[in-house]
Amino acid sequence: MTGADGHRQRFGLTGRRALVTGAARGLGWEIARALAEAGGQVILNGRDPAALDARVRELTDAGLAGEAAAFDVTDDDAVGRWFDAAGALDVLVNNVGLRHRFGTADCPPDDFNHVVDVNLTSAYRMARRWAVGRIAAGRGGSLINITSIAGPRARPGDPAYTAAKGGLEALTRSLAVEMAPKGIRCNAVAPGYFATEANEQWLDDPKVQAFVEARIPFKRWGAPGEIAGAAVFLASDASSFVNGHVLVVDGGMTVNF
Ligand SMILES: NC(=O)c1ccc[n+]([C@@H]2O[C@H](COP(=O)([O-])OP(=O)(O)OC[C@H]3O[C@@H](n4cnc5c(N)ncnc54)[C@H](OP(=O)(O)O)[C@@H]3O)[C@@H](O)[C@H]2O)c1
Numbered sequence: 001m002t003g004a005d006g007h008r009q010r011f012g013l014t015g016r017r018a019l020v021t022g023a024a025r026g027l028g029w030e031i032a033r034a035l036a037e038a039g040g041q042v043i044l045n046g047r048d049p050a051a052l053d054a055r056v057r058e059l060t061d062a063g064l065a066g067e068a069a070a071f072d073v074t075d076d077d078a079v080g081r082w083f084d085a086a087g088a089l090d091v092l093v094n095n096v097g098l099r100h101r102f103g104t105a106d107c108p109p110d111d112f113n114h115v116v117d118v119n120l121t122s123a124y125r126m127a128r129r130w131a132v133g134r135i136a137a138g139r140g141g142s143l144i145n146i147t148s149i150a151g152p153r154a155r156p157g158d159p160a161y162t163a164a165k166g167g168l169e170a171l172t173r174s175l176a177v178e179m180a181p182k183g184i185r186c187n188a189v190a191p192g193y194f195a196t197e198a199n200e201q202w203l204d205d206p207k208v209q210a211f212v213e214a215r216i217p218f219k220r221w222g223a224p225g226e227i228a229g230a231a232v233f234l235a236s237d238a239s240s241f242v243n244g245h246v247l248v249v250d251g252g253m254t255v256n257f
Helices: 003-010 026-037 049-061 076-086 109-136 159-182 197-203 206-215 224-235
Strands: 017-020 041-046 065-070 091-094 141-146 184-191 246-249
Touching (some): 026 049, 026 091, 076 109, 091 109, 159 184
Parallel strands (some): 184 246
């Protein structure tokens, strides 16, 4: 094997099975498609079976391997039932997230708990079921949590999401040091500003555009597909010694002084 072939293989996902949560649209869909393009067999999760089936058809029409798994990641029983029947899974991408932009006065504890449940507790629930199964089977794997540049820093009026994503970063580190002896790597991807449906209302707002041009060195939003290479890298053997890392994909926004 030549060196070039070796690295083509190390960056590839042939023979790997991956679950991506929240994969019917936005960053989750782009990650799922890229993992499939890299040779993986990808399972797309979400709550809307019809939306998932349409995405699976897009993959299979392109000659790629995809299947749907409709369940709510906040539902402990549904998650348990799915993992009981799932079979071997080499890669888990915890992508589901809920944006919530309310300041402290307008964020009662129940709302706070809900945001933490969707963004953080659900990722732990999924990671726990997955990792315990991998360890029992004597198999390693790669866990990727989709955090945010809001994890280690803050904007005013955003306590729940900031706390949840900060917690998800900390969880990534904790699982990384606990799971590595079992051959399981745990990393995170932290997106900056991406032009997904979730941000639709901001894309044409002149004030937000001015902020984007002032703060992001590329002076534009990230295109959703620009998240995907980071996930392929962290899923593949090319990152075999990368563990506990948060790979920031923000066009340089957070290093811009
Ligand atoms: N876009 C950005 O600029 C940005 C920046 C920083 C971080 N992020 C993070 O990146 C991730 C993806 O962002 P996005 O903008 O692509 O989000 P999005 O457009 O809101 O997509 C979220 C996906 O998750 C699914 N989903 C939501 N709740 C679910 C649940 N309980 N169980 C299963 N599926 C569920 C949704 O599908 P259904 O509703 O059909 O279930 C949807 O497909 C999130 O974690 C977000 O916090 C995004």
